[in-house]
Structures are given as C-alpha cells and as structure tokens.
Amino acid sequence: DQQVKQNSPSLSVQEGRISILNCDYTNSMFDYFLWYKKYPAEGPTFLISISSIKDKNEDGRFTVFLNKSAKHLSLHIVPSQPGDSAVYFCAASDNQAGTALIFGKGTTLSVSS
Amino acid sequence: EAGVTQFPSHSVIEKGQTVTLRCDPISGHDNLYWYRRVMGKEIKFLLHFVKESKQDESGMPNNRFLAERTGGTYSTLKVQPAELEDSGVYFCASSHFMLGYNEQFFGPGTRLTVL
Numbered sequence: 058d059q060q061v062k063q064n065s066p067s068l069s070v071q072e073g074r075i076s077i078l079n080c081d082y083t084n085s086m087f088d089y090f091l092w093y094k095k096y097p098a099e100g101p102t103f104l105i106s107i108s109s110i111k112d113k114n115e116d117g118r119f120t121v122f123l124n125k126s127a128k129h130l131s132l133h134i135v136p137s138q139p140g141d142s143a144v145y146f147c148a149a150s151d152n153q154a155g156t157a158l159i160f161g162k163g164t165t166l167s168v169s170s
Numbered sequence: 171e172a173g174v175t176q177f178p179s180h181s182v183i184e185k186g187q188t189v190t191l192r193c194d195p196i197s198g199h200d201n202l203y204w205y206r207r208v209m210g211k212e213i214k215f216l217l218h219f220v221k222e223s224k225q226d227e228s229g230m231p232n233n234r235f236l237a238e239r240t241g242g243t244y245s246t247l248k249v250q251p252a253e254l255e256d257s258g259v260y261f262c263a264s265s266h267f268m269l270g271y272n273e274q275f276f277g278p279g280t281r282l283t284v285l
Contacts, residue, residue, distance in 0.1 A: 059212070089272050100174070100261055100276035101213070146213065150272050155201045155265060157215035157226060158274060 060084045061149050063161035072170045076134040080147030080161055083128065087149040091158065092121060092132045095144045104145075105132070137168045172196070174277035176262050182283045188250040191280045193262030195244070201225075201265040202245050203274060204237060208258035216260075219245060220267065231256075252284045 062081045070076045078092075088109035093101035107114040107121045107130070114121050120133045134141055144165050148158040175194045183189050195202045204216040216235070217227040221242035230237070234253070239245040249256055259281050263274040 061212075091273065093276075098278070100263075100278045103273050103275060106273060148213075152272075155218070155220070155225075155267050155272060157203065157218055157229065158205075158213075158272070159215070160205075160213040162210075162212045 058083075059161070060087075061147055061159050061161040063145075063147055063164050065164050066162070067165045067167070069167045069169065070137045072139055072168055073136045076132075076137045076141065076166055076168065078132040078134075078145050078147075078164050078166065080130050080132075081128060082130075082149050084149070084151070084159075085128070086151040087159070088152065089150045090121070090123060090130050091148045091150075092119075093146045093148060093160075094141075095146060095163070101146055134166075137166075139168050139170050142166055142168050174262055174264050174275055176260075176277040176280050178280060179278065180281045180283075182285065183252055184285050185254055186251045188248065189252055189282060191247045191249075191260050191262075191282070193245045193247070193277060195262070195264030196275055198266070199264035199275075200242070200267050201274070202239060203263040203265075204245070204247055205261045205263065205276075206258050207261065207279075208255075213261065216247075249282070252282075254284050257282055257284045 091106040092104040144163040147161040202219040215229040218225045219239040259279040263276045265274045
C-alpha cells in the first residue's frame with residue numbers, strides 16, 4: 058500500500074516553460090516533505106523541502122506547494138532547462154528530525170531544447 | 171566536504187553467496203540510513219542508525235540482512251545468503267540530527283545483481 062504516490066511516470070516539457078510535478082500522500086501523520094532529483098547511475102540529490110506549517114517554499118527556479126487538506130504537493134520548475142531532465146522523487150516523513158523517508162515511484166522529466 | 175561514499179559500485183554474485191556493502195557517511199553526520207530500490211520501483215527504507223545504535227530497523231526484509239555501524243562512523247550491510255530477489259540498488263544516506271530538519275544526503279548506491 059503506497060503512502061506516497063506520483064501518478065505520472067513521465068512528463069515532457071519544452072525548454073523555458075514550466076514543469077509541474079505532482080505528488081499525493083495518504084498518511085496524515087506526514088509533516089515534512091522533500092523533493093529529490095536523480096540522474097542515471099547516481100544517488101538521489103536533495104532539491105527542496107517543505108514543512109507542514111508552510112504552504113509554499115521557494116528556492117531559485119524551484120518552488121514546492123503543499124495543500125494539506127488535499128494531501129497533495131507539487132514541484133514547479135520555472136524556467137525548465139535541459140539539465141533538469143532526470144527522475145524526480147517525492148518523499149515524506151512523519152516528523153522533522155531524522156526519521157525514515159517514504160518515497161514515491163518517481164516521475165521522469167524530459168526537457169527538450 | 172566529501173559526500174556519502176559507497177563501495178563497491180557494482181557487485182555480481184551467485185545465489186547463496188555472501189556480499190558486504192560499505193557506506194561512509196558525511197563526516198559529523200550522526201544519522202545513517204540504508205535504502206533499497208528494486209527494479210525501478212520506489213526507494214524503500216531498510217534501517218536507520220544514530221551513531222552506532224540501530225534506531226529503526228523496521229524495513230529490513232529478513233534475517234539474511236545484517237547491518238552494523240561500529241564506532242559510529244562507517245556502516246556495512248551484509249547479505250547472507252543472497253537470494254535472487256535481493257537484486258537492486260542499495261543506497262546509503264546520512265544527515266545531521268536537528269529538529270525541524272530531515273534532509274538526507276545520498277550516496278551513489280551499490281548495484282547488486284544476484285544470479
């Protein structure tokens with residue numbers, strides 16, 4: 058039973074446009090959410106996180122939005138660049154200090170020039 | 171600052187053999203985690219050390235898997251005897267212990283193939 062779901066296995070976007078990656082969760086105990094990017098043959102790289110006390114966190118081209126009532130979060134990348142092409146994983150944990158991360162299956166983003 | 175390192179990068183063994191994976195966390199990180207990704211599925215938690223103590227081993231599949239972190243520095247994950255379903259990529263991650271913070275930094279992974 059998946060607690061973190063990324064329902065879109067893939068997404069294709071043109072360079073310069075916005076990429077929106079979505080993630081849904083079922084466990085209401087989750088209160089910390091993270092996005093990771095993964096290139097082939099490498100480990101996941103931390104991108105951005107958000108605590109449940111916020112509904113938005115921004116870092117450069119990356120913004121994460123959290124809708125707690127819908128148990129939904131999204132990652133916006135603006136503008137998208139070809140180097141952003143990778144697998145993006147959504148992850149959640151039930152507190153903010155050192156517990157296990159629960160991952161979704163990932164969304165493969167392809168940004169074409 | 172060096173990142174999380176893992177050794178070996180690849181391992182191919184036969185069913186019934188033993189394999190030991192090693193992880194060196196980022197210096198100063200008390201938290202060390204092992205995760206596994208099987209056949210393009212989600213990355214799944216195996217266990218969590220705080221320093222040398224096992225904090226949570228709820229994700230360990232069975233008693234063929236043994237993890238250690240002697241001295242609270244590097245960690246090893248031994249699979250004995252290996253089965254076909256153990257094939258996958260084993261990731262190690264580390265983090266500081268800090269309230270309000272749960273960013274974990276991952277190593278490149280060890281790809282294990284059991285034939």
